[in-house]
Amino acid sequence: MSSVVIVGAGPAGIRAACTLVEHGLRPIVIDEARLAGGQGYRRPPPALSLDIKRLMGSEYGKYEALHRDFDALHDKIDYRPRTLVWAIDGNMLYLISDGRPSTQTFDKLILATGAMDKVAPLPGATLPGVFTLGGAQIALKDQGCLIGRHVAFVGSSPLLTLAAKQYRQMGAEIALIADTTPLKNKIRELPTLAKSPRTLMRGIAYQAQALASGTPILSGVTSIAIEGATRVEGVRVTTASGRERTIACDAVALGYGLKPETQLADLAGARFAYDALFNLWLPVTDADGRAADNLYLAGDGAAIGGADAAEASGALAACAVLTDLQIAVPISTMQGLRRTVSRLRAFQRGLAGAFAWPRHMIRQLPDDLTLCRCEDVSVGDVRTAMRREFAPVEINRVKAITRCGMGRCQGRVCGPALQEIVAEAAHCSGTAAGRLRGQAPIKPIALAAGSEP
Ligand SMILES: Cc1cc2nc3c(=O)[nH]c(=O)nc-3n(C[C@H](O)[C@H](O)[C@H](O)COP(=O)(O)OP(=O)(O)OC[C@H]3O[C@@H](n4cnc5c(N)ncnc54)[C@H](O)[C@@H]3O)c2cc1C
DSSP, rough: OEEEEEEEEEEHHHHHHHHHHTTTTOOEEEEESSSSTTTTTOOOOOOOOSOOHHHGGGGHHHHHHHHHHTTTTTTTTTOSSSSEEEEETTEEEEEEEEEEEEEEOSSEEOOOOOOEOOOOTTTTTSSEEEEEHHHHHHHHHOOOOOOOOOEEEEEEEEHHHHHHHHHHHOOOOEEEEEEEOHHHHHHHHHHHHHSHHHHHHHHHHHHHHHHHOOEEEESOOOOOEEEEESOOOEEEEEESOEEEEEOOOOOEEEEEEEOOOHHHHHTTTTOOOEEETTTEEEOOOTTOOOOETTEOOOGGTSOOOOOHHHHHHHHHHHHHHHHHHTOOOOHHHHHOOOHHHHHHHHHHHHHHSSSSOOHHHHHHOOOTTTTTTTTTHHHHHHHHHHHTTTTTOOOHHHHHOOTTTTTTTTHHHHHHHHHHHHHHHHOOOOOHHHHOOOOOOSSSOOOGGOOOO
């Protein structure tokens, strides 16, 4: 029997597994997390008495259904939690589990690796008390911790108001929600967003709840700086009308939306194209998730779409695997899934316009700001390297010369901002600036564990 491996046990990976099991296969499901569920539907450790029903609010029904369905798979799949896939070479996966290395071959590979925060440096962003927006949610859902008592949510993302709501429910005071995208962008995207009315109404409700609770919400702020002597003490913003305001807080959650985790797709041979709306290089797939021979991508790791799109695209990628293995799948099932995925991903494209990556703000960052924290490279170091004779003009050369993106995060954190700084210094488009290539190990592993792939 063909060996089908799924990497990722979030909504996409779980629905892919359910679909394969329904058709008589026994997939291997690998996930580096302790418990299945992925990011949005993260399951808290049993010892943590967290009121997950209260935290998930109206999403609790979907959360519960996903976990119930995954639990029902337990003897029908080969589930390997706490296992990181750190490299792929041909049809071989390189794994590390509790410090022990191993390998796994596959005939068909579904990558459902999800997304991570898209961030850019800000003055003061290295102060203790500054977290990514997703990091703030993980602290809450995985550890039952608030990042502070009086928290500012800044950046540009629909998750700003969602995370603020979760924090408020768990006892935090929300000092500020500051969004760099002007209100007019949101109004412009309304016709696209209205095609998924329930999701749109949920977003509006979060916004209304924040306003009703007295939280200051600022749209279209043109600069953000985090202030404090030894840790976060406040946030200084320039409002859309040009006024400076400083708001006291003891922690900051920062995020400009999400970016797909694509390093494994890169190592597995996916092709990439620059997407000028997301300002990211994204993997190219067909409508069902096929990215290369025997390689299928699903969920936010293929294209940001949210949890519902992740579930549908996971099931669809599994249908593509089944079809390619000559196992019949009703055409109506696949057509229905394609429609759902396409509608929900179109909605996310609307959100990307309504909560835009602040390109111009990032291109004008001051020289003394740290861009790559792993290797301590400043924005100015990159600009200086690019001004030299025989200067690099392509992002991988810039990385080799400055070491920006060469540290522990492998450019997963600093990559999007580096892309903008390189494009601005070279006076070229994001496409012409090039794409940071994925390298193994995609995440830090112990030297002793990593035999050469
Ligand atoms: C931090 C964070 C918090 C979020 N919170 C919310 C929220 O509260 N509400 C909401 O609607 N949306 C939230 N989202 C959006 C969320 O990503 C999607 O809605 C949804 O979870 C996407 O599902 P997925 O299956 O594609 O990916 P995910 O749910 O992200 O699952 C991917 C899984 O792949 C695993 N994985 C990744 N790489 C590897 C590897 N190399 N080896 C082994 N395993 C790997 C991860 O451990 C993870 O379990 C959040 C996103 C992030 C990044």
